[in-house]
Amino acid sequence: MSNYHTVRVSHLGGITAAYQTPKPFETSKPTIVLVNSFVTSSELFRPQFEDERLTDAVNLIAIDPLGDTPERRLSSGPFGTRPS
Numbered sequence: 171m172s173n174y175h176t177v178r179v180s181h182l183g184g185i186t187a188a189y190q191t192p193k194p195f196e197t198s199k200p201t202i203v204l205v206n207s208f209v210t211s212s213e214l215f216r217p218q219f220e221d222e223r224l225t226d227a228v229n230l231i232a233i234d235p236l237g238d239t240p241e242r243r244l245s246s247g248p249f250g251t252r253p254s
Contacts, residue, residue, distance in 0.1 A: 188212070188234040192219035201229040208235075 176188045190212045195201075206214045212232035218224055219232070 190215075190219070190232045190234075192225045192230055195229050195231075199227065199229050201231060204230060204232040206232065206234070 173191045173194070174188065175190070176186050179185050179187050204212070204215045204218065206212055212234045215230070215232045218230060224230070
């Protein structure tokens, strides 16, 4: 989709935070933070990320819930999205 980033947050027990941006951040533009709803991911905002008029005007950053990374979403087990 875009530039997917993960950050290890050591003061929260080493949990991984993830976010996406459609383009590199530009300090000259305003920023809109997109927060997805429960049981969805930042992929929800694909249409906004693909809208050139929008991304030319503002920075977009879509934040995934703490601990929700592509690797975790694809993992098996009781809390992964793949059935065991």
